[in-house]
Amino acid sequence: MQRTLIPAIALSIASLGGTAQAAEPLQIGISAEPYPPFTYTSSEGEWTGFEVELGMAICEAMEAECEIKPTGWSGIIPSLKAGRIDMIMNSMSITKARQKVIDFTDPYYFTPGAYVAADDQELSLPEGLDGLILGVQSATTNATYARRALRDTGVDIRLYDQAEQVNRDLLSGRLDVILADKIAMNELVERDEAEGFEIKSTAPHHEAYGEGVGIGIRKADDDLEANLNAAIEKVQQDGTCTRLSESYFGTDVCTD
Template sequence: MMIATALTALGLGQAAQASDPLQVGISGEPYPPFTYKAASGDWTGFEVELAHALCATMQRECEIAPTGWSGIIPSLKAGRIDMIMNSMSITEKRQRVIDFTRPYYFTPGAYVAASERELDIPDGLDGLVMGVQSATTNATYARRELRDSGVDIRLYDQAEQVNNDLLAGRLDVILADEIAMVQFLDREEAEGFEIKATAPQHEAYGEGIGIGLRQEDDALQEDLNAAIAAVIEDGTCASLSEEYLGTDVCVYD
């Protein structure tokens, strides 16, 4: 009788846990067009809206939980958030501490500099100052492949800090996500800058962008993988990608 009661209590506890809103971790620092605040003050962007679509497909309630990028993996492991959906590349290093869903999008890194600057990459980087956001695949690639190019690599906590220092002339070139750079270059203040080249396929960039999960959350991983497949198959992912990014970056099987 006691065993039956305990099992009943466990089942109720698991059911309650499954009905709790999923805390979707995104960077507290805006990263348009993937995650940013609308005029209403609500978070929106390609990944925010895709997260809501995935949760609707799973019939789960979700809450957007802004978290500092540098502490987003510790927050996941500590249980403060349930998933990371913030342009996080699936890499071997990260897979040592967390799990991922299947990839849902992929874009390369892009070099951006003043239009008037003649830039041969990587040979022409010698003597230049390059900005990269820290704890990103672009930073990993820069450390591994550009250290011998003679470029001065400067790391920043936030992507917008990198952009602002390029505009202010404190940087000669930056390396960042291509789609984010396309959006950045649409700004009036970014007139006179352009994408000079894209980074080649490299192990630092991993397999694409996936949702980060705790290693023990197998059931959530299975549900999310099914939901990703569903929103790609029914065109929801492509529609959101075209709306926010101007192109389809979804990863198809």
């Protein structure tokens, strides 16, 4: 897996086809809690990952200066609405509930939720969840799906603030199974400490998962939305998104 560090790109043009002007850098909000391989810090303390690299490529396509701004996941939408960040690029699925308070760009990647448990555990889904303890990160589409689709299965659903807390409690035996983004789970089961764990199944299509993952923006930022959509289209058509996806995940998640 490629682990390339990306500094903030400093360019002088603020919009597609615009003229040179002095402009404040656009602040790309990501969760302050690492979410590898999408966003994480290197041993040097620099933010990197699939979405960090892709975000900077999108900014380069817009000819805009951008900076990464870590923000607590639970407060990331309020930070966007308050103007402390200009966009959210952190595996945020486009859902009807979120569209009531913010807007989204076109999707830039697609991935289902996945169940992970010990490889010697027999697990039929969803009926086999009865009596088990399932961990999921709160304020995510997986948490919404668990509440809506699994609450009658007899499973004990436990919510966590951070994805790594869920992972640690699974590996330490405090959870029987977890539900999280499949790409992140592919990375988890490859870790040395996750030997003996595997992806059991993916969640079925459900309205809780929305229409893919997009960049969250304020409802009034129509020009930014148009520029971002044009830049997303460019990095998808020129192969940048696919190259980064295959580098980090070994597969192309940039198209549905």
